[in-house]
Amino acid sequence: MTKEQSKITAVILAGGQAKRMGGVDKGLALMNGRPLATWVLERIAPQVDELLISANRNLDQYRLFGHPVLPDPSPDFQGPLAGLLRAMTEAAHPLILSVPCDTPFLPDDLVGRLTVALEESGADIAIPVCGGQVHRAVCLCRHNLLPGLENFLARGGRRVGEWQSMLRRVEVPFDDEQAFLNLNTADELTRLGTR
Numbered sequence: 001m002t003k004e005q006s007k008i009t010a011v012i013l014a015g016g017q018a019k020r021m022g023g024v025d026k027g028l029a030l031m032n033g034r035p036l037a038t039w040v041l042e043r044i045a046p047q048v049d050e051l052l053i054s055a056n057r058n059l060d061q062y063r064l065f066g067h068p069v070l071p072d073p074s075p076d077f078q079g080p081l082a083g084l085l086r087a088m089t090e091a092a093h094p095l096i097l098s099v100p101c102d103t104p105f106l107p108d109d110l111v112g113r114l115t116v117a118l119e120e121s122g123a124d125i126a127i128p129v130c131g132g133q134v135h136r137a138v139c140l141c142r143h144n145l146l147p148g149l150e151n152f153l154a155r156g157g158r159r160v161g162e163w164q165s166m167l168r169r170v171e172v173p174f175d176d177e178q179a180f181l182n183l184n185t186a187d188e189l190t191r192l193g194t195r
């Protein structure tokens with residue numbers, strides 16, 4: 001794979017309903033005074049060639065972060081894969097990194113290590129593993145998975161793990177379990193903000 005071919009578009013998924021956080025717009029929820037999505041953005045933007053934000057509410061506020069904002073194709077919250085599908089449709093580059101907006105401490109070497117593993121293995125998708133847990137919400141995948149993902153969603157598929165299980169995967173070990181902590185409740189937001 002040439003350098004040009006391995007350019008990367010990242011999408012920060014912030015289009016969920018955040019029911020466990022009381023229905024707030026999670027990407028805009030403040031941790032230490034800053035929106036969660038910006039924590040992720042600051043970790044990921046330096047590691048990729050293009051950054052997109054997937055959101056379904058408060059689009060003007062997300063646009064202030066300085067990157068294209070993409071609502072899902074359908075208004076009925078079809079889950080994270082719907083946001084990934086929209087991003088793949090718009091992406092300028094052949095590798096797509098998908099990260100949730102609620103994982104603020106992602107590693108600085110995330111993209112580099114996932115990319116090497118994807119290239120060396122020839123797999124379709126690279127997924128981090130840490131402390132024995134597979135972090136499926138974070139993945140680097142090839143753009144040519146788009147038609148298969150479209151079919152999966154059109155057939156009613158919604159689960160990230162189910163989609164990934166049909167692909168050639170490479171799991172990439174990381175050491176810092178804290179790096180993949182994600183926040184689902186207001187309590188976690190407060191607690192992790194003091195980390």
Ligand SMILES: Nc1nc2c(ncn2[C@@H]2O[C@H](COP(=O)(O)OP(=O)(O)OP(=O)(O)O)[C@@H](O)[C@H]2O)c(=O)[nH]1
Pocket residue numbers: 013014015016017018019020021026054055072076077078079080082083084099100101102137184
């Ligand atoms: N674009 C898009 N992103 C979604 C959708 N549902 C979830 N996400 C994102 O996917 C990531 C993981 O989502 P979850 O934590 O499982 O769901 P959530 O809606 O954020 O929260 P809960 O309602 O509490 O489960 C988060 O970054 C969400 O913003 C969706 O329908 N569309």
